[in-house]
Amino acid sequence: MTEVGALLADRYRLERQLGSGGMGVVWLATDELLQRPVAVKQLNAAEGASPEVAEEARQRAMREGRIAARLHHPNAVAVHDVTQHDGFPVLIMEYLPSRSLAEVLAGKGRMTPGAVASMGAQAAAALEAAHAAGITHRDIKPGNILLGDDGTAKITDFGISHAADDVAVTRTGVIAGTPAYLAPEVARGQAPTPASDVYSLGATLYAAVEGAPPFGDESTNSIALLHEVAAGDFRPPQLAGVLAPVLTHMLQVDPAQRPTPAQAREALQAVVSGAPSPLPDLDQTRPIAAAAPAPADSGTRLDNVPVSTPRRSRRGLYIAAAAVAVVLVVLAVLLPFRNQQQPQEQLAAPGELERVVSDYYALLPEHPGNAWTRLGPGLQAQGRAGYEGFWSTVADVRVVEPPKATGPDAVRVTVELVLPDRTRITELHQLGLRGAQRPLIESDSILNSSTSTPPPPPPPPPARVERPQDDEKDEKREHRKGDEDRKGGDRKGDDKKGEDN
Known part of the structure; x- marks a missing residue:
């Protein structure tokens, strides 16, 4: 068992353990040759493992080193060296003083849409570079995204990643990755692809802004969770605000409909800056599972997962079309005899109204110009200058x-x-919205309001005031002391004269 103070490869001195995972332990170490801190990932051999399993683990770790060494990107943890200790591979990686996203969420519960978008844009940039190098990560999750103190986000742990031209060492029937963040096609047993990484990143960002993954975590029943992931029907984001449309694109069931990492990065950056999204509008905000079934030799571990919707027969389509035609004829006959009345205005769904309001407040106070476009004519008639002037305060x-x-x-x-000045004003608003396609905020009423002000700073200590009489006393005291010193000097002179005589 490696301990603190051990020297690996006559170069890397272990300082303290940073964490541990399914396949290894990560240490903080000092590279005594280059005098720099490094992170050392040591393979954790399972007790009682068969020689075949131990050899597979060694191959997997060496593959991680070879793959990760190809990737050089500011948002990916760099691998500096690969060595061995006690017969097992050891990876020498860049050390980033940070916390994982999983640790941050464990403490905070969730993050703001802006912070999540900034982190996601950096992670998408790293995936863009990785996919260009032929690397698929296969296990994007909160535990594999590190957040630095300066706001830097980096993807780490390519331990189960796969390069297109590398030898696969994952055993048949094993799904590599974390169930809560798998793409639906991977949960059905298909091979991971770059599009699967985009889905997993979307699920990670969803968890960061909503407080839980799209399908929940695997704490209760991981097999049931895999079935839900494979179906792909998740609860639309409720707290994501302007980030919600980007997440919905990234979490599309059909891999072909997901954005590329570059497109995801641009869309996430647009959320951060308040610019319009470059992604097209979706016809639906709730994905529906309708993907093609997995190939027979894909090694799927799920037996009864519905992977496609049954096709209608052509005869059924003809019958449906005829029924529609009959309805249209009946309406054409009956409508002229109806009383004339104003057409009823179409209304947006409650979830759409809530999303509009979330988007509106997510833009404030940094982007009042974009928030202004979410207001209806009634509120805009009050004047844009006053509106933006208020939010500037x-x-x-x-x-x-x-x-x-x-x-x-x-x-x-x-x-x-x-x-x-740190004053906090809590307000309960009742907003009125109109419109079905793109609801606008037509009215805003404050039902309740409370204000809390910060405590005043403590008063400064009273300054000492020099009074004139004190100055006069000090001056007289100095004069008396000078006279005494002179008299003492005269007495010493008289004594000296007496000694000479």
Whole structure:
């Protein structure tokens, strides 16, 4: 068992353990040749493992080193060296003072849409470079994204990644990856692809902003979770705000409909900057599982997962078309005899109204110009200059209670406005919205408001005031001391004269 202080490869001195995983232990070490800190990942051989399994583990670790050494990107943890200790491979990696996204979420629960978009754009850039080098990560999850103190995000652990021209060493029937973040096609047993990495990154960002993965975690039943992932029907994001459309694109069931890493990066950067999304609008915001079945030799470990919807027969289509024609004829006959009345306005679904409100507050206070476009004519008539002037006085906006539809055209939301002097104003808003295709905020009523001000700073200690009488006393005291010193000098002179005589 390797311990603190051990020297690996006559060069790397182990300082302390940083963490451990399924296949290895990560140490903080010092490269005594280059005098720099490094992260050392040592293969963790399972007790009682057969020679075949131990050899597979060694091959997998060596493959990780070969693959990761190809990748050089500021958002991917670099591999400096591969060596061996006690017969097992050891990876020498870049050390990044950081916490994993999993640790951050364990402490905070979730992150803001802006912070998640910034992190996701960096991770997508790393995947873009990895895929260009022929590398598929295969296990993107919160534990494999490191967040530096300066806001840098880096992907780590290519331990089960796969290069297109490398030898596969994963045994038949084993799905590599974490179930909660797998793409549906991988959960059905198909080989991971770059599009699968995009899905896993989308699931990771979903967990970061919503507080849980799209299908929940595997703490209860991982097999049941795999079935849900394979079906691909997840709950649309509720707290993502302007980030929601990007996540919906990345989590499409059909791999061909997902954005590339480059497209995902551009869309996430647009969320950060407040620019329009470069991704096209989707006809539906809730994905439907309708993918092709896995090949027979793909090694799937799921037996009864529905992978496609049954096709309608051509006869059924003819019958449906005839029924539609009959309905149209009946309507054409009956409509002229109906009383004339105003057509009923179409209304948006409650979830769409809530999403509009989330998007609106996610843009504030940094992007009031874009938020202005979400207002209807009634609110815009009050003037854009005053609107933007108000938001320029607000330092931050936080959604305390998520938007909740309270009627066919009404949403309530509780927000907290933070002013530059740290005063906090908590307001319960009732927003009225109109429109089915692109609902706009037509009215805004504050139902309740409370203000909390920061405590005043402690008063400075009283300064000492020099009074004139004190100065006079000090001056007289100095004069008396000078006179005494002179008299003492005269007495010493008289004594000296007496000694001479």
